[in-house]
Amino acid sequence: xxxSTHHCLTALxxxxxxxxxxxxxxNDEYGGWQVPATGEYSVSxxxxxxxxxxxxxxxxxxxxxxxxxxxxQFNWFGLRLTKYSLKVMEFLRLAPAGTxxxxxxxxxxxxxxxxxxxxxxxxxxxxxxxxxxxDKVD
Numbered sequence: 001x002x003x004s005t006h007h008c009l010t011a012l013x014x015x016x017x018x019x020x021x022x023x024x025x026x027n028d029e030y031g032g033w034q035v036p037a038t039g040e041y042s043v044s045x046x047x048x049x050x051x052x053x054x055x056x057x058x059x060x061x062x063x064x065x066x067x068x069x070x071x072x073q074f075n076w077f078g079l080r081l082t083k084y085s086l087k088v089m090e091f092l093r094l095a096p097a098g099t100x101x102x103x104x105x106x107x108x109x110x111x112x113x114x115x116x117x118x119x120x121x122x123x124x125x126x127x128x129x130x131x132x133x134x135d136k137v138d
Contacts, residue, residue: 005126017130025125026057026117057124058117061110074111082107 003011009022056062063078064071072078086100116122 002122005123008126009128012128012130016132016136018133019128019130021127021129023127024123025127026123056117058114061114061117073107074114079107 005022005024009019013019060071061074062071063075065075066072067078073082082103083100086095086103089095090097090099113122113124
């Protein structure tokens with residue numbers, strides 16, 4: 001299980017640290033394409049011009065139809081193409097047995113992280129800065 005940001009902050013306080021700063025750095029750099037009213041991500045030109053920031057952190061894990069990017073593997077066609085290409089390679093002994101199952105597992109994890117980022121329930125960049133209170137230093 002992954003602890004929520006609230007639980008992490010509470011644990012730091014319980015351990016006796018003074019909290020100097022805590023925030024989600026995703027909002028500093030990557031909030032750009034997210035529509036504030038709905039929280040949904042948009043890739044339209046208007047969204048890029050009107051909202052601050054840049055690309056969302058989970059963009060490399062989101063599907064694309066461009067076959068020259070690694071994101072191609074996350075659309076329905078790329079998922080099947082990758083799976084069956086690896087199965088053929090396994091059959092020809094060009095890849096170790098279990099490679100396609102491992103790839104499916106990794107793709108599922110990536111898609112889950114991307115969805116968690118879209119919904120705002122997962123962040124890879126939560127910052128907590130704390131110090132031992134100055135009155136407790138011996």
